Amino acid sequence: xDDNSSEETPERNGPINYIDLIDRTYQAKGYPQYDxxxxxxxxxxxxxxxxxxxxxxLLTSGGISYKSAAPFVADAKNDFRLDEIDPYTPSxxxxxxxxxxxxxDGEKDINVIFPLERLxxxxxxxxxxxxxxxxxxxxxxxxxxxxYVMQTAAPALVEELKKDEVDILVLVPA
Amino acid sequence: MGLVSRVxxxxxxxxxxVSTGRDITAAVMPPRxxxxxxxxxxPFGRPAEIERQKEILLAxxxxxxxxKSPGELRDFETDWGEPVKTLYDLEFGFKMxxxxxxxxxxxF
Numbered sequence: 001x002d003d004n005s006s007e008e009t010p011e012r013n014g015p016i017n018y019i020d021l022i023d024r025t026y027q028a029k030g031y032p033q034y035d036x037x038x039x040x041x042x043x044x045x046x047x048x049x050x051x052x053x054x055x056x057x058l059l060t061s062g063g064i065s066y067k068s069a070a071p072f073v074a075d076a077k078n079d080f081r082l083d084e085i086d087p088y089t090p091s092x093x094x095x096x097x098x099x100x101x102x103x104x105d106g107e108k109d110i111n112v113i114f115p116l117e118r119l120x121x122x123x124x125x126x127x128x129x130x131x132x133x134x135x136x137x138x139x140x141x142x143x144x145x146x147x148y149v150m151q152t153a154a155p156a157l158v159e160e161l162k163k164d165e166v167d168i169l170v171l172v173p174a
Numbered sequence: 175m176g177l178v179s180r181v182x183x184x185x186x187x188x189x190x191x192v193s194t195g196r197d198i199t200a201a202v203m204p205p206r207x208x209x210x211x212x213x214x215x216x217p218f219g220r221p222a223e224i225e226r227q228k229e230i231l232l233a234x235x236x237x238x239x240x241x242k243s244p245g246e247l248r249d250f251e252t253d254w255g256e257p258v259k260t261l262y263d264l265e266f267g268f269k270m271x272x273x274x275x276x277x278x279x280x281x282f
Contacts, residue, residue, distance in 0.1 A: 015196035015211055016260055037177060039203040042245035043184040051239050061175050062215070101214035101261060109221030118218070118228045127232060139178055146177060154181035161187055168238050169182050169189045170231070171204070172217055173175035 037146065047168070054167035056123075057132035058087075059157070060114045062106065062174035063098030063140040071097040076141030080153050084160075085135040091117050098140055101174050113174060133164045140174070176202030190234045192217045196247070203245040208234045210250050213258050226252075 019036055026034060047054070063072040065083055073079055074097040091110045096103040106113040116135065123131050136157065143149060161169060176199060179189040183205040191207040193199040194214045199207045210217050210230060219226035233250055241248075 013211075013257070015209070016258055017197055018195045018260070019197045019201065021260060036198070037202045039180070039201075039245075042203045042205045043180060044205050044241075044244035045183050045186050045188045047188050047238055051235055056235065059175070059178070099261075102259070103215055105221050106215050111227050112216050112218050112221055112223075115218050115227050115231050118224070118231050121228060122232060122235070128235065139175055149177050150181055154178045155185070157178065158182055158185040158187065161182065162185075166187060168235065169179070169187055170234055171175050171179050171189060171191045173191060173193060173195070173199075174214055174217075 049167065051128055051168075052126060053129040055130050055132050055165055056119060056128045056168045056170065057161060057164065057166040058085075058114065058116065058119060058135040058170050058172070059139075060135075060137050060172045060174065061139040062096060062101070062113045062137070062172065063103070064094050064096050064106075064110070064114050064137045067093055067095050071095055072137075072140055073097070074141075075099040078143055078145050078148075079141050080138070080143075080148070082136060082138030082153070082157065085116075085137055087116055087120065087131050087133075087135050089116070098174060100141065113172060115172075119170075129167070132161075132166045134160070136160075176204040176207075179204040188238050190238050190241075192230065192234050193247075196249075200247055203247075205244060206237050206241045207247045208237055208250050209247055210252055211258060212252065212254050214260065216254075219252075 065072055094110050096106050111117050119131050122128050179191055183189045189205055191204040193207050193209050194212050194217050196209045218230050230250060237248055
């Protein structure tokens with residue numbers, strides 16, 4: 001190892017260890033240890049048709065709302081607000097309010113976090129069947145009520161996705 | 175969001191998570207995840223990077239088609255071009271200020 005390589009540690013290019021960072025930050029502020037969700041297995045529903053025939057929906061937890069609507073509470077905890085988003089909203093028609101990540105690039109181009117124009121283009125190019133009638137923005141900030149997510153909030157979203165006959169949901173956590 | 179995707183998947187709708195937090199996603203284990211080693215606010219890339227944005231979105235969609243193992247976490251080949259910054263890592267000189275009293279928005 002020479003002097004240059006010791007300055008550029010290999011970890012800097014690897015994935016960030018968020019659990020460790022967030023735990024350390026919260027503990028430094030005197031908050032109790034966050035109880036991270038951990039699962040050992042996952043459900044899997046096979047795709048029933050070709051991607052080119054699928055209706056695709058989007059869900060963001062990035063605190064994104066219409067400019068004309070109320071902002072999300074930037075440092076929200078247990079906020080179960082869920083906004084319907086018209087996929088044909090112009091890309092400059094949004095505001096982002098979220099204290100948990102750097103929103104500046106998203107404010108310049110919403111597609112870096114909520115790629116509604118790109119999904120529209122994939123539909124026009126025939127890569128997917130069509131875009132869903134409605135997209136979704138919610139589950140932002142810090143959510144501690146896991147039981148409510150699993151038993152109430154997420155199942156309510158499922159009902160709406162079924163109404164729109166969504167075949168694939170792309171989730172973009174932030 | 176990982177929990178939401180598990181509920182949606184269980185209800186019969188295939189899902190994919192586009193994640194920038196590899197360790198959090200690995201712990202929650204959504205049905206399918208594509209990890210993008212970008213900052214948390216930039217899963218699809220930088221502003222006006224239309225091709226990269228589209229490529230990442232399409233890679234996520236293709237994962238819904240070809241993922242066979244529940245809980246798969248796939249790494250997308252990408253280069254952010256500089257160290258990935260976080261709000262928490264002060265080593266990167268990236269600090270949160272006080273929220274704006276009127277809008278409640280965090281000041282960077």
